[in-house]
Amino acid sequence: MEMRVATIRKRTLPSGKVVWLASYTDGGGARRFKQFPTKRGADAFLTQAKSQVAAGVHTPDSVSPTVAEAAEIWLKRCERDKLERTTIEQYRGHVELHIAPRIGAVKLSRLTAPLVNEFVDQLLVAGRSRELCRRVLISLSSIVTEAQRRGLVTVNNVRSAKPVKRSSRENTRPLMPTKAELKALIDITPERSRPMLLTLLFAGLRGSEMRGLLWEDVDLKRGVLHVRRRVDRFNAFGPPKSKAGIRDIPLPPTLLRELKAWRLACPNGPLGLVFPTTTGTVQGHANILHRFFWPLQVEAGITVLKDGKDEQGRATKVSAAKYGLHALRHAAAALWIEQGLNPKRIQTLMGHASIQQTMDRYGYLFEAQEDEAAMLAGVEAGLLS
Template sequence: MSIRKRTWTNGKGEEKTAWVVDYTDAKGVRRLKTFAKKKEADSFAATAKVEVREGVHVADSASARVKEAGAFWIASAEAAGLERSTVNQYRQHLDLHIVPLIGDTLLSKLSVPTIRAFEDDLRLKGRSPAMVRKLLISLGSLLADAQERGLVSRNAVREKSRSRHKGKDRRHERRQKGRLKVGIDIPTREEVKAIVAALEGRWRPLFLTAIFAGLRASELRGLRWQDVDLDKREVRVQQRADRFNDIGKPKSEAGERTVPIPPMVVNAMKEWKLAYSRPIVGKDDDNKPIREDARQSHLVFANGSGNVESLANIINRGLIPVQIAAGVSVATDKNDEDGNPIIAAKYTGMHALRHFYASWCINRPQDGGLGLPLKVVQERMGHSSVTMTADVYGHLFPRGDDADEMAAAERSFLA
């Protein structure tokens, strides 16, 4: 490997100088790379020498562009059998965010400063801290796939994640997001009581299970009768339905769990099982529908055809109308034909009920909760780690230094 100075005269008669690094890559191919400054040439030569020795060097001419590597990355995700929702999210990250900004950039040109500039561009374009983090994770995965294909020698995203900025970025994201608040993100006990009182028909067992078992919407939609043991009063989470209504495994290993259910849910389940609408499989001689025999493999909360119920139906036909009927609502800035404010449901997603379940598990028995320890709450929620549970719900746990307990401790100390 050598570095030499090159001098020439351009068409205007001006003398120009450049520095050329002359080397042979790991495949025995001679390479030339030109730099404006000797310092840059020396830096590249030092790095390339190590990479060639370790067999990981990739020349610019042998590298691919980000959008080309992205196509390989999507193909790898599909070949690995990832869920359609996951592959679809990867494709959205690539097509809507990554390619428009750095799609034509060579992989070999990506460095930590380049990734920082990409991150800054995302923020300037209004992406939230959470979205920026997700996009960087996707870009890092893309580069890891490209490394395995020999298209790039380094993963600048992974290098950046080991830098001092990682903790600072996470703290900033948490500050932007803020803690979950009762009455804003988490329904209050009074609101849940009103919702429970307003439940009827097919929505009663579904929402009672969501409120008092904490299942994710995907887990409710994938729940089978064979996973419900009414005698033992428990529900086993063994599968879930993704947003494409495909049945698959829970989100993580911890997602497979057994959750106890209270008598109210058991009774609602029994009533629902007796009235369970089995799928129509044909018509008899009198043109009346013939329904399939009830089987344990049937979905508990299936639609009228016996298939997976869509999340949109659960929210638009169940969650929102039930809240409005229960008075758990807010006035919007829009008016109806008579000039009255249009009323909307206060909580727009199923996860609000899951948040309530977590708070119910955490609250002390004297406050109407179960008073469970952190580890048990994690298991009930199906979180992959205690850290996740603590990060999301840690502030809800009762403190040992509240006013009443402090007063009792003071009286004991002074006695």
């Protein structure tokens, strides 16, 4: 629909301030007004509004929701689409902790690229990491996209904002144990816990994938582990993080022997878990860290000094475990790369959604490539001898 009778009038407010009032008819036939401090600004607005009305995509400020209102609409859509509980909680954290406090009152129609850039700058100045800022920006873009789908805003200016790039001084290499540290961990791991440690290390599973692994996913005859599911921090089962997460991983000889022996000793349970609790239920991620992986590192002397308190409550430095569970997944990738597997194969084994993700994380590790068959027998060399 063409805009009818678009005008600009000069007005003097009771305060004596001079403004320019732009008036136009929107695509629904309603008369709209918008005030500007300069005639140039009013002219630019009417030119843009006329184009948008003609294209049928104009959203007046008066009907545009705020960022906070649009965020609630988006979160309800996520719940309706039955996204994982942990994912929705992460999104809600982005909204409640970062987006709403700073730009929640801004109308979507006024959310410009410069304003988004300023918002990210505020987060960085407040000490938020670049990775967190990147994720919050993705959530903000998704909020605007959902509003755009519903006709509540014309364009997604978040996409035009400056992307959050890693600092040139930021160490982007994943933290992982050295071979000496891995050997020390393997050597002191109790026999009952050894299959779990070796599965994390030699199959490169995420902690959530290991916790949700079922015996039906392990082909002990063919020596293949099928990744088909994971459990979240609430111990709820769901699919892998992405379609790429559904994958088959060859089991090296020693791990295969360990799993065959563990199959006979594994606690029975209705779920058929490979690594259950003693009662057959899903192990909690925190329990694995606190009762197994962190104490194991302390026993092996793989520690760092962190801030803590002594028995009298005074601030002091204490020895703490050096790595989280995910470090074993990074170590698995490093071992595969060392054996000469190419980037595409590493992407598949790790369940990465893109080759770019693989190269961003492990590109510095790639060297000469060799036959993959050598990996199955060679990946354990030096660690289990």
